[in-house]
Each structure stands twice: as structure tokens, then as C-alpha cells.
Amino acid sequence: MPKPDFGFAFAPNRALDLSAPLLPEVQVVLETEPSIRACMACGQCAAVCTAGAFTPLAFYRLVLQLRGGDVAAVGERARHCMLCGKCQMTCPRGVNIRNAVLLMAALAPPKP
Amino acid sequence: MNASEYLPKDEVAIIGGGPAGMQTALALSERGFSVRIYEQKEQLGGHLKGWHHLFPHGVAASDLLGQLKEQVLARAVPLHLGQSVDRLQKVGAGWVLWQGERPLGRAGVVVLANGFALFDARRKEEYGYGLYPSVLTAADLEAVFRKEQPWPFGSDRMAPQVGFVHCVGSRDLKCGSPHCSKLCCVTAVKQAMAVKSLFPEAQVYCFYMDLRMHGLEYEELYRKAQVDYGVRFIRGRLSEAAPGQGKRLHVKAEDTLQGRPLHLQLDMLVLMSGMVPAFLLEQQERAVFLKEPVFGSGFVPVQGLLAAGSVVQQEGLFASGACKGPATLPEVFADAAAVAREVEQYLKSLKAVAHA
Amino acid sequence: MEKSAWFVWPFMLGFMFALVVLLLRYLWWLRSLWRRPSSRLLSRMFSKHSLLAVREIFSEGLLHLRIYKRNRRLGFMHMSLALGWFMMIVGGKFETWFHSGQFLHGTWYAVFFRYFEPQTAGGWAGTFWLHYMDLGLLLVLTGLALAIMKRIRKRILGIHSSTRHTLVNRVALTFLWMIFPLRLVAEALTFGQHGGGGFLTGSLGRCCFSSGMLAGLELPLWWAYSLSLGAFFVVLPFSRYLHIPTEMALIFLRHWGLRAAEDLQPEKALQAFEIHACSACGLCLDVCPAIKDHPFQSAYFLRALRSGKGWESLASTCLSCGACEEACPINLGLEKLRTAARGKIHEKHHAVYSYLPTVAPVETSRVDVLLFTGCMGRLKPATTKALKDLFEEAGLTWVHLDEQESICCGRPLSLAGRAGEASALREHNRNLIQGQQARMLVTTCPICLKQFRDDYGLELPVYHHSEMLWYCLRAGRLKREKGTACFSYHDPCELGRKSACYQAPRELLQSCGTLLPLEREQADALCCGNSLGALSLSLSERQALTSRTLKVLEVSGAQSIVTSCPLCQHNLARQSRLPVRDLAEVLAVTGLPEQHGQRTAALAAVQEL
């Protein structure tokens, strides 16, 4: 018997599906720079971000989005980073942010 | 050398006359042991001396301290004020306490109760402590409440803008403090409410990473601060403090819940400096040194679980209170009772051996 | 040639093989030049530059003067091996010419000359050649003895670490070590049997090898000598001994104006020669701040590049502190190679800075100083404040360019190998700077300093604040009196080794207090551990490096540690027991003369807070 559709199921592209496996490219980034796992989303990196004064770049958001599998968006955003290292200097968890950003930026579709 | 010859009559030496030291001394003295307190300062009280009122109920710190001191005096616990112990030497089954080259006393058991130190906020230069007069630590603000220090803004400011920064020198691997100081969150809430009661027009912001309201009635305090006092809690970190308009500070931060940077002008910035180890235990042959801590060194290590007061690998050496890690006063008092019981068992077992 | 000469063939075959392989490899490396010969290269080839190259080959390829300057025993080892062998090759040529009256011979003739002509014509010249050749051999054997000692006990040669070798290199090493002792014994035996010889081979022959019973050993020994030579030549083009001819070729190419590429091309042009010219002398090992924790030092990194395996992680962890480049006796462009490698790893990284606001140049009134404090400078407000106080004291006018917002100078991107991506940032800052009317640009950050000086092509001079304050002190605009303060000074990598600024900060500190000597300072200083060069070094690894650096700085008597880089200061201060301050902070409050008494009191009050 077909399931009745009451028309108010989760909109599939709204919800994160945590039971789906991590994308392989996400896994590679997390494995190449394991310190990303230590991020606690405190926001220190964004508070000091040199690029963040001009554009919505916030490293901790990239980490959240990466885990959410939004790979293309992460790549596009990561390209805005200047690699200045201020965030890495102040991150209380010692995340290697510059290396992480380089790896994330490579996730963007290749430049035309 | 005959050990029993050196074993003093059940005497316990307590290093540190703060809340932990006093309470442990009381518990042991009530059990009938002879106890002595060695305190480096000229007065008992430890950090409690510096606080104005206490969370969660706002009890005056001086009242509590007064009661504690009264009990210690009533039991006539011998006090060695102005004596700082820096070395413990194992002799037989007991200890000799030293200050430099001077032996201070002898005891069968030593209880470390020398507490914690406050993180030196100057290490975080970007927050401007020591550079801008309107940047204070939580301990400084207690001194302001106690009227020992003036407010950092003019008396004409009826509606000061005040910011509290949580986790300064706690939860920060870069500063060598991986731990949470666990009571600065609730202290910030307490202090924010106090500022609001003194300056009802004030705008008060707390910048936190996580709010750790673990204790009895802390969560209730947090809700009260939000609802009744209008304190604003912003989940995010400060980047830096810079000179702003007039005598104000210009502060930038990230609001992580909105995902947007923010900036504001403040009349006072309070840094919740964390609790860090006050000393480093260093074992050398038959002596234990109490040394200045080095980067990343931890609190006194204890065996844990049923032996929460026994210092690892040191027979006859116990630790009580905040020298083992961040603790609130109720925790310190409960711990003191538990440590006293552990000490009692140890001394009894020694006696049994001596009889046999 | 009367005697049987079959035994020369192993040597000849090996030698020819090496020659052909070398030629092919070099031609391959230079393929792009063949296709597009550069006129600059050609014109330099036939000029004094070639003579200069020969001179350098002599001083570095043979005498190894730079190694000698750093470490006498090690220098002597390298010198005796190279010079001795060179003496024998040249001497052999002349000796055969002298005795046969003929210049051209088969290559083997000079190599095995003693076998073919045990008894040569006498006279003083003949005797000279005999002793001369023995001297060459003795020199090589001394070098060999030292090399063996170095393998067994490094300390004898004054070093703590020596390169660990791969299998091919160990095989090559074994053959190399066999060659000269075999030659000694073969020659001694020949002389023992037939008489004659120089002070070494002749005497040895007479005392040990004159018995007729040994006659049958003569030919086998010469066979063994030839075999070890041949085998060595066969492995030479595939082992680190390729460095011997490659170093010479590299010296020529450099003098002819060839420059290393920005991107990684380990099998092409100058980079190929650089990578293969490393002799693994090991001078880069002991100077590396991370030698105790990581095997990423240049000798290993170059080896990984040669084999094409594993260079990625070595390039990502190195701090780019520049200590090895400073120590390298053949001046290899190691930082450039590393950044090229990092750039290769991250070649998919493309930066986008289109969001940056456009800067409209604003005409401002003329000032003395344009101050740029950079990204890291924001974390150090005390330095900026002190510096502004000092400007005022010196009567200088200034504009703080990046007081509100800053844009990164671009050097961190360059260190990550993405220099090209930084052009938009440089462009932005250049517009900002060039809009202003100032006499000089002063920066508190040595990282910015390096980038501004090397890559911005600015019209106005760029100074680090230590240099500028030093000029003020010498010009009498700042006056300081020596007090009782005792400092230890940390040389930032980017200011010291990379910008050769050692004197200014030292003289500034000496003007107001005592500067303590350190175990490692100036060009030998250790990195603070937080360099932007390293990409994937973990926090705990960095902290271990920092504590080692602090050990050097926390000398007894030091009341504070002083440095002149916001990054170093930030990093050292979080971990140090002593206060860590910037030079400007120290100078603003220390050593003020009496007439400034009031100011001192005011500043002391600020410090008290």
C-alpha cells in the first residue's frame, strides 16, 4: 500500500542528513589536516579575520559547511582568504587554519 | 633510623590558609588530630579575601570569611602566618617543611591547600590589559565592588556600556591552559547583574564561547540575568580592543550565532581571567619542591575516585581544594571533608603498623 | 702497451656509461634552452663570467672554503677528497705526457699508468711526479679516513647530525671507499715487485710487498681497482655523487645568468641542477631548529625531490626560517625551492580578491613617516602605541596607514607558494601607499618589510621600525642613557637572516641597557616556532620548538626578552616566563634621560597598571 502523502515532509534540501556518509573529498580534507576536527566554532578566527572585514569569510563557518557537505560553497569562500595567519595565531584550539583553507579552496570548481 | 622515632604525634601540616586550608584544618581538628596551618600571607582567607559577594545567592564574601576564621580561632588551630613553604622533605614516614634554608616544622602528613593563581591577562596583549585603564579583570571588578578601586569611567556616566569576555586564558592551548575554569561563566553572570543593579541604565554584554552553568541554581541565575536584568549574551570572541571615542574602547567581535562581525564602544571591558596552577610539584629524591609553574604544567595530580585527595606517588601527601583544579567554594568545602576522612584513614593505618 | 690490458675495461665501460648518462641527463634538463637559447646566456658564456665561474669552482668545488669557514674539520675532509682526486687527475695527465712525450692517450692510460710503466725515467722531474702523485693519493686517503670517522663518530668532526643515506648511495659510498685503498695497495705491490715509486707507494711497496710470493697478486689487485672504479661510475649518475659534476655545471649556469623558476620543475633548467648539486654535506642539518623532531631538512628535502617521492610533507612542515640557506656552502636557493614545492601541492588554490574596495589615491599633506603595522600588528597594540610615542619624541610627523582596516602584504601567500595569487593584495596596498606624500614607509612587521622591499617596487624607502629608530638615535633625535636593564634579544627570521638586519636592534638596546650574549643568535638564531612558512606543523610541534628557543633566550640575568616582530612576540609571550616585549615598547620607557623625568614617571605609571 503506498504511503499517504500529507504534504509536510522535510524539504529534502533543507535538512542535513547525518546518516549519509561524508563525501570523499571532505574526508580527504579532514584527514590531511586533522586539526580541523578540534574546531569548537568559538569564532575567534572570524573575529580577527583580515578578509572578514570586507567579505563574509568566517573560517568556523567553512568548517561547519564542510561537514555539511556543501563543498562548492566552501571552496568559493575559501578563495577569499589572504592566508595572513592572524586567525591561526589566535585560535585557542591550535587549528592549522592556513593549511585547511588551502585544502578547502581546492574544492572549488576549477577557474574558467 | 627508626621511623617511629620521627613520627610526630598525628600532627598534620596544612599549606595554605584559604577556604580549603581552613576547612580541612577544621575537619581534622574536629576528628581530634593536631593540625597546624602555614600561610604565606599575613592573613587567612586566600582568594576569598578579595571577593565582594558570592554566586549564586549573593552572600557577602566577608561574612563567610568571618565565620570561617571564627571557627578556626575557636578551635585554636595554630597558625604560622607569613610563612611560605617551598620544600617538603621526606624523613622517615613524615615530612619536614622548609622555607628556603629554614625548617618550619615537622608533620606526619602534609595537606597541600595552596590554591590557584589567576591567569596573567597581559599575556593576551590584544585585549589591552595593562595598556588601557578601562580594561579590568574579574578580580579587579571585585575590588571595585569592594570600593578598593575606582570605576574606570567617570561618575557622569549613568549608562555605561560594559563588556565581559569569557574564557581569557582558559580553554586556550596557546596559553598552555587546556582546561575550563568552570566558574568564570557564572561569575560573569553574577558580576553583570551587579553592574546592572548599580547602573540600571547600563548596557551589559557577555561574550562567551559556551556557557557552563553546571552548578546548583546557576542556570536560574543565567535566566534571571537575561530576563530581569537585560544582560545580553553574545556567543562569540573578541578580536581586539583599541582606543575608541573619548576614553572609550573600540571593540570588535564575531557573533557566531548570527554569523556576522560586530563592533561597539565600551566604557569598561572585564576579562574573565581563568584559574591556573599556582605552583609545580617537582620530585627530587626524598624531597618535593613547590616551584613556579612552567608553561603547560598542570594542577596537583591526585589518584582520583576513592582517593581524590592523595597526591600521586607521594605517601602521606594530600591535596585539598582548588590546587587540584578549578573549584567553587561549596565544592572546596565538600572536598575538605572528604580529604580529612582520607587523612584520618591513612594516619590510622600508620598507627596500626607502628603497634604491630 | 705490452702487458695484458683487459682489466682496464671495467673502468672504461663504467666511465663511458657515466659520461653518456650524464650528457643525456644534462641535455634533457636543458631542453628548454635548446629550443629557445637565451641571448643573455650566450653573451655571458664568452665573457669574464666564465672565468668567475672557474674561480668559484676552484674555491668551492675543490677547496670547499665555505664549508671550511663553518667547520674546519669538515671542510678539510671535503677539501682533501676533492683536491686530492683533482691533483691526481691533472697530475696523471701531465705525468703521462712527460714520460711518453705524447699528450693524447686512452683515458685508462693515466689511471693505470703505474701498472703499465712501473719504472719510469728518473731525473728530478720524474721523481717530482712520483711524489706529487703520492701526495694526491695521501690527501684523498686522509679525507677518506675522516669520512669513515664521520660515519662512526660524528662528534669528531664537530657535527651532531649527518645525513642518513639510501641504498644506492650506500652502494656508491662503498665502491668509492674501496677505490683509493685499492689503488694504494696495487701501486705499492707493483713498486714492491719492480722497484721505484714515491714516498708513499714506493716505501710501502719496499717494506711490505717486495716478496716474490706476492707477484701473482699484482694483476688481481689492478683488476679490483678497475672494478671498483667502474662500479662507482656506473652508480654515480644515480647516486648523490652526481653532485660532483652537477655542482660545477651549476656554477657555470648561474654565472651565465640562469635563474631558478618560481614553480616546481625538478627535471628542468636551473632547478634540476640545484636539486642534483647537493652533496648532502649536512651543514643544513645542525642549524635547523627542528633537527631533533623532524627529518625535513634541506638535504632530505632535495633527496626527496630527486626521487620524486615524499617531498610534499617535507615542504609543508619546514618553517622557512632560512637557517639552512644561510649555511648551504653552494648557496642553493632553498627557500625558493620550498615555496615552489608548496605552490605545486596547492596548485588548485586560486585566490579571489574582487571584493576589495578600490582605493582612490588621496592627496594628503606631506609627512615624515607612513606607518604600516600589518595584520599581526593589530594583535600588538602596545608596540604601535609605543612607536607613536617615539615618533613624537623624535619630532616626526606620521600617518598610520592601516589604523582602521588592513590588507595583508602578500608575503604569507608567497611563503605558501602562491605568490602570483597575491598580486591583487600588493596592488591594493601599493595604491594606498603611493597616494600618500611621505619620506619613508615604516613597518613594525618584518614579514611585511621583506615583501615591501622585494616585491612592491615602491618609490619611497622602506624601513623596519628598528632601523628607523636606530637612525633617530644616531641623529640625536632620540636620546637614551644606559640603565640597569638586562635584555636578551630574539632575532626574527624575517628580519635577521632574510633582511640582514642585526645591528640596529642591538645598538638600540645597548643604548639603554645591557644586551646579553646568547648561545645562538644573529644568523644562527632559532625560529620562534610560529613561522608562516610551515603549513602543516601541529600546535604541539610548534610549541616544542618555541620552548627550545625560549631556553636559549632565558639566559641568567635576563629581565626581559626583546624582539621586533609581532608574530615572534605574540608567540614567545604566550609561552615565556619572562616578559616578552617589542623593541619599541622597551625604548619608549627605558633609558630616558633626566630632562624627560616627568615623562618617565608618567610612562612608569602606565606600566604599573
Ligand SMILES: Cc1cc2nc3c(=O)[nH]c(=O)nc-3n(C[C@H](O)[C@H](O)[C@H](O)COP(=O)(O)OP(=O)(O)OC[C@H]3O[C@@H](n4cnc5c(N)ncnc54)[C@H](O)[C@@H]3O)c2cc1C
Ligand atoms: C573571580 C573569581 C570569583 C569567584 N567567586 C566565587 C563565588 O562567588 N562563589 C564561590 O563559591 N567561589 C568563587 N570563586 C572560587 C573560590 O575563590 C575558590 O573556590 C577558593 O578560593 C579556593 O580556595 P583554596 O583555599 O583552594 O585556594 P585559595 O583561595 O587560592 O587559597 C590558597 C591559599 O594558600 C596560600 N599559599 C599558596 N602557596 C603557599 C605556600 N607555598 N605556602 C604557604 N601558603 C601558601 C595562599 O596565600 C592562599 O591564602 C571565585 C573565583 C574567582 C577566580
Ligand code: SF4
Ligand atoms: S578560532 Fe579555532 S576553534 Fe575557534 S572557531 Fe576558529 S578554527 Fe574553530
Ligand code: SF4
Ligand atoms: S588567514 Fe585567511 S581566514 Fe585567517 S585571518 Fe587571514 S584572511 Fe582571515
Ligand code: SF4
Ligand atoms: S567557565 Fe565559562 S568562561 Fe570560564 S573557562 Fe569555562 S567556559 Fe570559559
Ligand code: SF4
Ligand atoms: S628553512 Fe629552517 S626549518 Fe626549514 S629545513 Fe631549513 S633550517 Fe630547517
